[in-house]
Structure formats: C-alpha cells, structure tokens
Amino acid sequence: MHRDLSEQGSKGEVLIVEDTPASLKLLSDLLTEAGYYVRQAPNGELALWTVQSRPPELILLDVRMPGIDGFEVCRRLKSSPATAHVPVIFLSAQHDTDDKVRGFALGGADFIAKPFQAEEILARTDAQVRLGRAQLALAAERAHLELRVHERTAELAELAASLEREVERRRANEDTLRLAARVFAATQDAIVIADAGGTIVATNPAFTDISGYDSSEMVGRHVSTLQTVQHNTSAYHAMMAALAGHGHWSGEMLARRKNGATFPGLLSVSTVAGANGEVENYIVVFMDITERKAEQHMIDFLSYHDALTGLPNRLLARQCFDEAQAAAQRNGQCVGVMCLDLDRFKSVNDSYGAPVGDQALQAVARLLRSCVPDGATVSRQGGDEFQIIVPDDAQLGATVAAAQAILAGLRDGLPLAMAAAEGAAQAAQPSPQLSTQHLGLTTSIGIAVCPADGSTFDELLRNADTALYRAKEVGRDNYAFFTERMDADIRAKLAIQAQLRGAIARGEFEVHYQPQMCLRTGTMLGAEALLRWHNPVLGQVPPNRFIPLAEEYGLISAIGVWVLDTVCAQIAAWQAQGLGTLKVAVNLAGSQFAHDSTVASVEQALRRHGVPPASLGLEITEGTVMGDPDKAVAALGRLKDIGVAISLDDFGTGYSSLAYLKRFPIDVLKIDKSFVDDVTTKASDAAIALSVISLAHNLNMRVIAEGVETREQVEFLAAHGCDEMQGYYFSRPLAAGAYTALLREKRLLNLLPE
Ligand code: C2E
Ligand code: MG
Ligand code: MG
Numbered sequence: 001m002h003r004d005l006s007e008q009g010s011k012g013e014v015l016i017v018e019d020t021p022a023s024l025k026l027l028s029d030l031l032t033e034a035g036y037y038v039r040q041a042p043n044g045e046l047a048l049w050t051v052q053s054r055p056p057e058l059i060l061l062d063v064r065m066p067g068i069d070g071f072e073v074c075r076r077l078k079s080s081p082a083t084a085h086v087p088v089i090f091l092s093a094q095h096d097t098d099d100k101v102r103g104f105a106l107g108g109a110d111f112i113a114k115p116f117q118a119e120e121i122l123a124r125t126d127a128q129v130r131l132g133r134a135q136l137a138l139a140a141e142r143a144h145l146e147l148r149v150h151e152r153t154a155e156l157a158e159l160a161a162s163l164e165r166e167v168e169r170r171r172a173n174e175d176t177l178r179l180a181a182r183v184f185a186a187t188q189d190a191i192v193i194a195d196a197g198g199t200i201v202a203t204n205p206a207f208t209d210i211s212g213y214d215s216s217e218m219v220g221r222h223v224s225t226l227q228t229v230q231h232n233t234s235a236y237h238a239m240m241a242a243l244a245g246h247g248h249w250s251g252e253m254l255a256r257r258k259n260g261a262t263f264p265g266l267l268s269v270s271t272v273a274g275a276n277g278e279v280e281n282y283i284v285v286f287m288d289i290t291e292r293k294a295e296q297h298m299i300d301f302l303s304y305h306d307a308l309t310g311l312p313n314r315l316l317a318r319q320c321f322d323e324a325q326a327a328a329q330r331n332g333q334c335v336g337v338m339c340l341d342l343d344r345f346k347s348v349n350d351s352y353g354a355p356v357g358d359q360a361l362q363a364v365a366r367l368l369r370s371c372v373p374d375g376a377t378v379s380r381q382g383g384d385e386f387q388i389i390v391p392d393d394a395q396l397g398a399t400v401a402a403a404q405a406i407l408a409g410l411r412d413g414l415p416l417a418m419a420a421a422e423g424a425a426q427a428a429q430p431s432p433q434l435s436t437q438h439l440g441l442t443t444s445i446g447i448a449v450c451p452a453d454g455s456t457f458d459e460l461l462r463n464a465d466t467a468l469y470r471a472k473e474v475g476r477d478n479y480a481f482f483t484e485r486m487d488a489d490i491r492a493k494l495a496i497q498a499q500l501r502g503a504i505a506r507g508e509f510e511v512h513y514q515p516q517m518c519l520r521t522g523t524m525l526g527a528e529a530l531l532r533w534h535n536p537v538l539g540q541v542p543p544n545r546f547i548p549l550a551e552e553y554g555l556i557s558a559i560g561v562w563v564l565d566t567v568c569a570q571i572a573a574w575q576a577q578g579l580g581t582l583k584v585a586v587n588l589a590g591s592q593f594a595h596d597s598t599v600a601s602v603e604q605a606l607r608r609h610g611v612p613p614a615s616l617g618l619e620i621t622e623g624t625v626m627g628d629p630d631k632a633v634a635a636l637g638r639l640k641d642i643g644v645a646i647s648l649d650d651f652g653t654g655y656s657s658l659a660y661l662k663r664f665p666i667d668v669l670k671i672d673k674s675f676v677d678d679v680t681t682k683a684s685d686a687a688i689a690l691s692v693i694s695l696a697h698n699l700n701m702r703v704i705a706e707g708v709e710t711r712e713q714v715e716f717l718a719a720h721g722c723d724e725m726q727g728y729y730f731s732r733p734l735a736a737g738a739y740t741a742l743l744r745e746k747r748l749l750n751l752l753p754e
Contacts, residue, residue, distance in 0.1 A: 010035055010036055010037035011034065011035040011036050011126070011129065012036050012037070012057045012058060012125075012129035012132075012133070013036070013037045013038075013039065013056045013057045013058075014031055014036045014037070014038050014039070014056055014057065014058045014059070014060060014125065014129070015038075015039045015040070015041060015047065015050065015051065015056040015058070015059045015060070016028055016031070016038060016039070016040050016041070016059075016060045017040075017041045017042075017043070017044065017046075017047040017059060017060065017061045017062055017065070017070070017073065018040075018041075018042070018060070018062045018065075018091065019042055019043055019062060019064075019065040019066060020062070021042070023062070023091070023114070023116070024040055024042065026116065027060060027091075027116065027121065028040055030116075030118055030121060030122065031121070031122075031125060034122050034125075036125070036129075039056060043065055043066065043067050043068070044065055044067055044068030044069065044070070044072060044073040045067060045068060047059070047061070047073055048068070048073060048076055048077070051077065051082075051083050051086065052082070052083075055082060055083045055085075055086045056086060057086070057087075057129050057132050057133065058086065058087050058088075058089065058125060058128050058129050058132060059077070059086055059087070059088045059089070060089050060091055060112070060125070061073055061074060061088050061089070061090055061091065061108075062090075062091045062092075063090050063091065063092040063099055063103070064092070064093075070090055070091070070092075070103075071102060071103065071106055074088050074090070074103070074106045074107060074108055075106050075107075077107075078106065078107040084107075085132075085135065085136070085139070086132070087109040087110075087128045087129075087131065087132045088107065088108050088109055089108070089109055089110040089111065089112055089124055089125070089128055090103040090108050090110070090111050090112070091111075091112050091114060091116075092111060092112075092113065092114065093113065093114050095113075099111075109128050109131070110124050110127075110128055112124055184202075184204050185204060185205055187204065187206055188206050188287075189206055189285050189286065189287050190203070190204065190206045190207035190209075190210045190211065190285065190286050190287070190288075191203065191204040191206065191207060191283065191284070191285050192207055192218070192223060192226070192283075192284040192285075192286075193281055193282070193283055193284075194223045194281065194282040194284065195280070195281060195282075196278070196279050196280055196281070196282075198222050198223045198224065198282065199220060199221070199222055199223075200218045200219050200220065200221055200222070200223055200225075201219060201281070202215070202219065203215045203218050203219070210257075210286075210287075210288045211226065211255070211257050211258060212257045212258030212259055213258050223282070223284065226255060226256065226284075235251075235253070239251070239269065243269060243271055243279075243282075247270060247271040247273070248268070248269070248270045248271070249267075249268070249269045250266070250267060250268040250269070251266075251267060252264060252265070252266055252267070252289070253265050253267045253286075255267070255286065255288075263288055263290050264288075264289050264290055264293050265286040265287060265288060265289060266286060266287045266289045267284065267285070267286045268284070268285045268286070269282060269283070269284050269285075270282070270283045270285075271283075303315070304316040306379070306380040306381075306382070308358055308361055308362065308380070309361060309362050309364075309365035309380050310365070311365050311368075311369075311378055311379050311380045311386070312377060312378070312379040312380075313379060313380070313381070314379065314381050314387075316377075316379065317377055317379035317387055317389065317457075318457050320377040320379075320389055321335065321337070321377070321389050321457040321460075322457070324375075324377070324389055324391045325450055325455075327391065328391060328450065328451075329451075333391060333392065333393055333394075334391075334392050334393060334394055334396065334449050334450060334451070334452070335389060335390065335391055335392065335449070335450040335460075336388075336389070336390040336392045336396055336398070336399030336402075336447055336448075336449055336450075337387065337388075337389055337390075337447070337448050337449070337450065337457070337460040337461060337464050338387065338388040338389075338390070338399070338402075338403065338445050338446065338447050338464060338479075339385065339386075339387055339445070339446045339447075339461060339464040339465050339467070339468045340368070340385065340386040340387070340388065340406070340443045340444070340445050340468075341384060341385050341443065341444055341468055341472070342364065342384035342441055342442075342443045343441070343442040343443060343444055343472070343476040343477060345357070345360075345383075345384035345441070348360055348439065348441070352418065356416060356418055356439075359416050359417065360414060360416060360439055360441065361380075361384065363414040363415065363416060363439075364384075364386070364410070364414065364441070364443075365378065365380065365386070367406065367409045367410065367414065368386055368388065368406060370409070371402050371405035371406045371409055372388055372390060372402045373390065373398050373401075373402065375390075375391050376388060376389060376390040376391065376398075376402065377389040387461065387464075388402065390402055395493075395552065396449065396486075396490065397552060399447060399449075400479075400490055400494065403445050403447065403479040404479075406443065406445065407442070407443065407445070407477060407478070407479065410440075410441045410442055410443055411440065411442065411477070412438075413438030413439060413440045413441075414438065414439045414440075414441060415436050415437075415438055416436065416437055416438075416439050417435070417436055418435065418436075418437045418439075442476055442477035443476075443477070444468055444471040444472045444476050444477070444478055444479070444480075445468065445471055445478070445479035445480070446463075446464040446465055446466065446467030446468025446469070446470070446471055446479070446480055446482065447464055447467055447479060447480065447481045447482065448460040448461075448462075448463035448464040448467060448481075448482040449481070449482070449483070449486065452483060452486065453482045453483055463482040464482060466482055467480045467481055467482040467487075468480070493549060495537070495538060496538065496541065496545070496546055496549050497549060497553050499535045499537055499538055500546060500549065500550055500553065500555055501553075501555065503533060503535065504558060504559065504562050508533055508534055508535050508536075509531060509532065509533055509559070509562060509563075509566075510531075510532045510533075510534070510735065510736075511529050511530070511531060511532070511563060511566050511567055511570065511736065512529075512530045512531075512532050512733035512734055512735055512736075512739075513527035513528070513529060513530070513570075513584065513733060513734055513735075513736065513739040514527055514528045514530055514726055514731060514732065514733035514734070515527050515726065515730055515731045515734075515739070515742070516528060516583075516585070516704065516724055516725070516726045517724060517725050517726065517730050518723070518724055519714075519717070519718045519722060519723060519724060519725060520723070524582075524742075524743075525582075525583055525724060526582045526583035526584050526585070526615075526617070527582065527584050527585070527739060528584070528585045528587070528619065528706075528726060528733075529563060529566075529567045529584050529585065529586045529587070530543065530587070530733045531543050531547070531559070531563055531587075532733075532735075533546055547559075547589055550589075551589055551590065551591045551592075556589045556591050556592050557591075557592055557595055557597070560588065560589065560592040560598075560601070561601050561605075563586055563587075564586055564601060564602060564605040565605050565608070565609075567584050567586050567605075567616070568605040568606060568608065568609040568611045568616065569609050570584070570736055571584055571609070571611045571615050571616070572609040572610055572611050574740065574743065575611075575615075577740075577744075579740070579743040579744065580743070581612075581614075581615060582615060582743075583614070583615055583616070583617055583645070584615065584616060584617065585616075585617035585618065585619050585645075585647055586616065586617070586618055586619065587618075587619045587649065588618050588619065588620050588624060589624070590621070590623050590624040590627065593620060593624045593625065593632065593635065598635060599635055599638050599639060599642075602616070602618070602639060602642070602644060603642060606642075606644075612643070613642045613643035613644050614643050614644075614645070616644050616645075617644065617645040617646070617647055617667075617668070618639065618644055618645070618646055618647070619647045619648075619649040619670065620636075620646065620647070620648060620649060621648070621649045621650050621654060622648065622650070622651070622653075622654030622660075623654055625660070625664065626654075626660075629660060629663070632664070633663055633664060633665075636664055636665050636666075637665055640665040640667075645667040645668065646664075646665065646666050646667050646668070647666070647667065647668035647669070647670050647704065648661075648664070648666045648668070648669050648670060649670045649672075649706075650670065650672045651669045651670055651671060651672060651692060652671065652672050652674075652675055652688055652692060653672045653674065658695075661695075661699065662699065666699075666701055667701060667702065668696075668701060668702045668703070668704055668724075669692055669695070669696040669701050669702075669703050669704070670703075670704050670705075670706055671689055671692050671693075671703060671704070671705045671706065671722070672706065672707075673706050673707025673727075674707075675688050675689050675692075676689065676705050676706065676707045676708055676709075676713055676717070676727070677707065677709075679705075679713055679716055679717065680710070680712040680713055680716050686716070689705070689717065689720070689722075690720055693717075693720055693721050693722055694721075697721065702723040702724065703721075703722050703723050703724070704722070704723060704724035704725065704726060705717050705722050705724070705725045705726070705727075706725075706726045706727060707726075707727050707728075708725045708726065708727030708728075708729045708730070709727050709728045709729050710729060711729065713727075713729070714729060
C-alpha cells in the first residue's frame, strides 16, 4: 500500500515492535484511536523485514525481545540509509539508565517507560512524528534547494561559457577585421569600395599608386570617374547584368589614370548584399596589366616570329601565303615563292664566330626586307635559309626584280661591327675594338610560282627548294625558277631587257616601211613605219617581243621618240629628193600614249625636220586609249588639230566600243589581219570585215585592211568598198633604202583588179 493512501486521514504511520501481545494491542489501539496509521511487528526480524518494503514515520521499539533485541534492531535500522532517518522510540522498563544511554548512543530519539502512560505515549509519539516530518520536510527542502543551486550553477556555468565564446568570437572578428584592413592596405591590387549608388566610400593605397588619385580625392565621387566602364555602352550593360545575376563580373577594361593616360586593367566587381538581400556595396578590384600585356605581346610575337631577325616564322609565313594566294586568285594574279640559302655561310660562322654570324643573318634580313616590294613577306626558318612571298603578275617582274636586287645587294657587302682582329675569342674580350667591316656574301635563290608550280605553301616551298638546288648547281649567286620553261622565258626576257637599254645609243634600231595602197587609184599612198631591232647578241628581235618589254621596263618613250624622229627625218629626205608627198603611219604603244609628252614630242619631230603634219599618221590600238579615255580624247583632239591623222589599229580584236569610237577623233579604221586572213573563206570573218567597212564609212572614216596576202582578199575587199590595203601581197616591210628605190622607180607593186 502506498504511503499516501495509508496516511490518508492519519496523523502518521507508526510501526510498533512489541513481543508482548497485550502491550502491542494497547499501544496499537491507543495510537489508532489517536488517529495514527499503525503497523505491528511482534519481533525484531519481522520489524526489520517490514521496514524494508516501506519505512514508517516512527518506530516504537521494545528493547527486550527474544531473538534480535531492540538495540540490535535500532542499530541495523540506523545503519541502513533507507531507514536511518526513521525516529525510534525505545520502550523499556522505567529507571533503566543504562538502557537509555545505550539507546541514545545507537541513535534512539526517545524513551517511553513501561508501564505505559497514555498521555506520555501520545505526547512523545506526536512530538517525534512531527519532528520526523519536520526533518523530512527540511531534508526535502534542502534537497530542493540543493537542486536549485545545482541548476543555477549549471545555468551560470553555461552563461559563462557562452560569454567566453562570445568574447572569443568578437576577438576573432576583430582579428579578421584587422587582417582585412591590413590586406586592404597592403594588397598590390587597387580596391575601390562604392555604395549601392556607386559613390566611392573607400580606396586603398594600391589604387593611389596605380591611378594617381588620392583616396581623399575619390571618396564621395562616382565610380564612373574612373572611366573603366563607360556608362550605357554594351560592356557596361553586360557588366550590370552579370552583377544582378550572380553578384560578380570580371574582365579586361581600358582604365584611365589621373594624368589622362589609359592602361589595360583586369577588373573584378562584386556586390555585397545586406541582410534583406539588397546590394549595399560594390567592391571593385583591378590590376594594371600593362606589363602582363607586353609579355603576352612578346610571347605572341615570338610564336610568330624568328627571335634572331624578327622576321615572320614559318607559321606566319604560311598565313601570309594563304592571304596572298586568296587575293591572287581573285585578281587572276600570281604569287612568287622564293627559297634562299646563303652560299657557304658556315664559313662565316667558322672564321668569325657565331656572334658575327648572327649579326650577318640580321643584316641579311634587313637587306631582304629592303629589296622586296610592299606586300611581300620575308621569313626565316632558321639557319641561313629565308623564304620570300611576292604577290606578282604573270610577268613575274616584281619577283625577278627582288631576286636581282637581293643578289646585287649581297654582293655589295653587309656592314657588320667586327672585332679589330677576326676570331670569336677576340670578339668575346671585355672591350673589343669594334670596327665596321663589309662582309661579302652570296645567296642562291629558287623560285616557284603559284598557281603554275603548285597551290599549297608546302608544295611551292618544296618546288622552290628544288629550283634552289639547280641555282646552286649552276654556280651559286644565282636564281632559278622551278619550271625550266619559265626559267628560260624569264632569262630571255632579262636578256632582252639588258640589251634593250643601250640599243638606241648603239644604233641597233632601224625603221622599215610597208607600203599602203589606195584601192581606188592603185597608187602607193604611203607606208606604215615598223621598227626593227638587230642586236649582236640576240640577233633579230621582232617588235611583238621587245615592244611590250620596253613598255614594262619604261624604255618605250625613248624608243618612241627615236622612231618619230627617224620617220620625220626620212619623210623630209624623201621630200627633199622630190619623191612626192607621202604619208607615213607610226605606231604608238599604250604606255607611250599615257605620257603627256607624246603630243609634244610629235610636234617637236615634225618641227625639227620641217615635215608637214599631214605627212604623219599615228596608229593606236583600242587598248592604248582605254586606260584613260578622257585623257586620250583630249590628246587625240590636239593631234588632230595639228593635222596628224589617227588610225585605229587591230580593229575588231579589242573592245570595239561603239560609244568610244564615236567620241574619238579617228580618221582611219584598220581591219585586223586576223579577219582579213579568212575573209574569203569564212562567212563570219567576211561579215565582220564588211560591217567594219560600213561602220567606218557611216562614221566618216576611211578603212584600211592589213595583212592582205592574196589576190582573192584584194578582190573581195575592193569589191566591198575597202579604201586602202597593206600586206605581203603588195610588199613586205622594206628598209628605208629599198623603199626609196621603190619610190624612185615608181614601180607598181601589184596589179590591182580592174
Ligand atoms: P601592227 O601595227 O599591227 O603591224 C602590222 C604587223 O603585221 C607588222 O608586224 C607587219 O610586218 C605585219 N604584216 C603586214 N602585212 C603582213 C602580211 O601580209 N602578212 C603577215 N603575216 N604579216 C604582215 P611587225 O613589223 O612584226 O610588227 C608587229 C607589231 O609591233 C605591230 O603591229 C605594232 O603593234 C608593233 N610595232 C612595230 N613597230 C612599232 C613601233 O615603232 N612602235 C610601236 N609602238 N609599236 C610598233
Ligand atoms: Mg600598226
Ligand atoms: Mg595591226
């Protein structure tokens, strides 16, 4: 039974241990009556057993009992923690003082003497139960207090620990702040902190170093002052979008220093958000990457250039070739690819040492660059090998000119700073006596041409290399084309060029005259002057071969002037000999006509020899005047004013633009030999010849047919109204003497049809 239940309504729970049944009953009744809940035990064993299950509030314990006596029971009770607190009142005979001494010593609370006095029993029982209860309450209170104290102590300990943690945290925070401040001040990168509106709130010393602005100058100003990112540019919008998206942006920007100079900066912008997620600050970090850029530039340069000479390397040369080839394809041009190999360069290194060899290579690089036209690429692959890419036309004049200039330039010698005494050992001394010496070198050059010799850079280099070996074989200090025919052509051209230069002075030119016949009268109206060149080396060179080259090499004007002068002198001579009024037609080359001096030199020749202008005709081709039609119209107008007749040569083979034909003051149309050849056998050629005749007549011009060789041609053309003719049928071009004889004899050249 639970104490709370058993005690309900009772004054207390009392165990009475008494071996005398009458006493037990007496005490039990008394206490029950007084309101106690009474338990009973007839001996010590049972008493000890029953208190173990539930200790009472008070034990009335008889001292004298069989078995375990009262003292022993008390001793055991007091020695057990569960029962030590239960007050024990001994029941013993009166006046037994020893019992009392012993009983108190064993922890007894009181004594009740037998025989029992009811009042005494009740009074002592009450007192002990109350005392017991008070002690229990006290103990409970103390326990409660102890618990509270314990709890408070724990709370305080926790508080102390958390305080300590807070202090620690703050200290760490302070350390972090101090560290951040040190980083802010010491970092090499410029840092600018702006508020949400972009107003600068702080800058660090590196910012001042880099930008030149003091912190005090910048704080309070808008970040845009730095002009790193211009407002409202696409870069600015991209940056703001990145910041709004993920709070960070970085990139390269051109920034401006206080002195106005700009520099490349690597910029990184981050946003700092407050508790509510709104941007509170912008942190701008930037670095001056000028040096890094320069390094990058250097790296880029070195990856595309040869370190020793600064020339493009093979990689860049290949790109240049691709570009040149694409352009050439568009314009129907060519690209010359040259491979150069310095002859016996090893001996330069061996005798002067590698530093002088390096100098020589640098000097060669400079020379090569100075010899090639604009747009050409000179590259070095290493060693003493160079490559040159030259955009050129089909004549390859620029390529050949560059090759010749290089050979000549090297032969002249390269100025090098060399130690006074030759030898690498000398040159390496601390203060060598340097003097400029000229190092004579030669090179061999192989040339391949795109598209004739290949379409890829590698193929062309290979072929140019093959040509290079040929150039070396034939004796170095030389160049050779990969295609031997091209080689031969170019060499022949160059031979002509070389001989052409002094040809006038050496008197190698001669003018031949081919009679021109009037079909109506059958008489010789005059002649076409045709230039002949006899050169002791080259023999007889036809004008179709050397005239274009004379134009190319800028020699045509002098030749033209010579022809005009010779022809005018001849006309004057014929007149002086009384051989009649003859008209001689002189051919004008295209580039000659482009010269403003042409009209003047015509006038001069006429004047010098006193020749009437009507005795001179000029033959031009359509190509001659098409280059600059307006200028041509003006020049022809002036010639016509003088009284010189103009013939349009080779008509039908060129543009034959009717619009121009109308504009040009032409007197005579010359039907080209190619139509005359088949005029009697091919309907189309006959039709062309006939339409040229009617066109000329409609435009008030005369018509002359050239290259007439057969009687059938003569008859056909005469029948269809052609005015004049010229050709082998009548006469080949004749030397002046032969022509004079012809005039003198007044010989009929050939019978004209009736
Ligand atoms: P071109 O002005 O058309 O001259 C006519 C050419 O046809 C001449 O050749 C002439 O000899 C040739 N020829 C004339 N009749 C016949 C014929 O019946 N049969 C054949 N097969 N050929 C005939 P050439 O003398 O060789 O001159 C060639 C070209 O050289 C000329 O063509 C002219 O364009 C140019 N040329 C000649 N002399 C001069 C000159 O002094 N100055 C300039 N600028 N060009 C000249
Ligand atoms: Mg002609
Ligand atoms: Mg002609």
